[in-house]
Amino acid sequence: MPDTRWWPRSTCYQIYVRSFADSDGDGVGDLAGVTSRLPYLAELGVDAVWLTPFYSSPQADHGYDVSDYCDVDPLFGTLADFDALLTQAHGLALKVMVDIVPNHSSDEHVWFKAALAAAPGSRERARYLFRDGRGAGGAEPPNNWQSNFGGPAWTRVPDGQWYLHLFDSGQPDFDWTNPEVGDEFERVLRFWLDRGVDGFRIDVAHGMVKADGLPDLTAEQLAAEGGELLETLGEAARPFWDQPGTHDIYRRWHSVLADYDGDRMAIAEAWVGDAEAMARYLRPDELQQAFNFHWLMAPWSAQALREVVEHTFRATRPVGAWPTWVLSNHDVVRAASRLGDGAVGPARARAGLLAMLALPGSTYLYQGEELGLPQVDVAPEDRQDPEFRNGRGVGRDGCRVPLPWTTADNGTAHGFSPPGAADPWLPQPAGWGQWSAQAQEGDASSTLAFVRTALRLRREMLDSLSDEVQLHAVDDDALVIRREGSTGAGGLVCVLNCGATAVTLASLGLDAADVLIATSADAVADAALQPNTAAWFTVR
Ligand code: GLC
Ligand code: MG
Secondary structure, three states, X not given: OOOOOOOOOOEEEEEOHHHOOOOOOOOOOOHHHHXXXXXXXXXXXXXXXEEOOOEEOOOOOOOOOOOEEEEEOOOOOOHHHHHHHHHHHHHOOOEEEEEEOOOEOOOOOHHHHHHHHOOOOOOOHHHEOEEOOEOHHHOEOOOOOEOOOOOEOEEEOOOOOEEEOOOOOOOOEEOOOOHHHHHHHHHHHHHHHHHOOOEEEEOOOOOOOOXXXXXXXXXXXXXXXXXXXXXXXXXXXXXXXXXXXXXXXXXXXXXHHHOOOOOOEEEEOOOOOOHHHHHHOOOOOOOOEEOOHHHHHOOOOHHHHHHHHHHHHHHHHHHOOOOEEEOOOOOOOOHHHHOOOOOHHHHHHHHHHHHHHOOOOEEEEEOOHHHOOOOOOOOHHHOOOHHHHOOOOOOOHHHOOXXXXXXXXXXXXXXXXXXXXXXXXXXXXXXXXXHOHHHHOXXXXXXXXXXXXXXXXXXXXXXXXXXXXXXXXXXOOEEEEEEOEOOOOOEEEEEEEOOOOXXXXXXXXXXXXXXXXXXXXXXXXXXXXXXXXXXXXXXX
């Protein structure tokens, strides 16, 4: 029986709402802005969109600090705007996923305000992780955990107690051992499911359960903190990451989703140690997907990428799960800058994208990836990210600069805002218009044209390609991904050249005449695939 669920082989486009499109001219992207650009996304050829948090929020972490999970912040619009977006998206055959933030709320959530107003030991405080401090007068934090944004993970309140926040002090962590918390999140999930959303992206999905007694980090673990955010997030052995009890939460969420029409899903943002740990979130009675961050973090080497793919399938197949592939999101340096300097980074970003689109499973694209946007070097005085404000590196603003839609600025921030609008919340750098959708429209060599073609071909082949994949790596240079076609249809071979020299097609049994798509016009030249490129070949 064919699998008719929408998500196993989908391409989902992540919309960082603040930076996508601003309809009301306040310089901040909003829901009506998203709605106005949905036809562009339908034409791009994606199947779904994921909206980053647009709920009521004081914006301490740009919406990942939620003060009301069932309402829209006026900055982004109204619930009616959300409903209009959803209707419009469904009319264009686009699924809609919303971001759920269950590890922590905002410090302006009614529960947290009630907790502050109540006494230590009260029922109100028991929804969060309040503890007495250590040392004389309890003046030291209850343990040595560090916030992911830098500094201690504890903040002291006037009566002397401390509360835990794995992120900003404006993001107090819930106590998930308190049944009230689980009940409240079931209500939140149902609120959005009843409205018609197709799925959820679960923020910090591996963090909700903390080890009993909130034990100190060891000296070794502590020394490793404060490094790159991603390195620590990827560190499995921490008393606040990937605790076994987390899975009970997802068993409950699984049955909530199953109460609907059988086609709603959730994807975990779980930065866990390896593919086996990831696959535990994907057991048949848990979540449908988890971001495969091992693909994103792999070094540029055919051998390393091959190992990630093999490891992913080895871990996900036994639990019957579908893998996902992701190269970029709103937390990491844009692939076009991260993967190499000068022209190398953009070339590799296209090649990495083409390779992941050739793999069975679901792909996640981040807004602007289809334009080949580079990371922006945001000036220190313009930076907004709490990670920067808390002293942990330059922060993530550089991948969050408002999108350019038009070549000319025309007082509209390159079409991001209407004429006469306030400045965009993050300044766009000089020359931003050259990356715009308008500038790339009609240019066959553009990244936009490339992504559109790749997504169209992927859709056309989806039903005829086997979900079995054969891989091999030619030395450290080329990764070859091969999928057979069903009877009568051609199969697909994707070759990704990570090496420094061209790979001859004959050595792979391929022919330049069979190229379906390549990352650039000169990627296949002299019967060879050039370095930092990829191509798809049809095989009979
Ligand atoms: C996730 C989000 C990130 C946010 C953090 C805290 O990692 O992707 O943007 O800062 O959670 O909610
Ligand atoms: Mg706006």
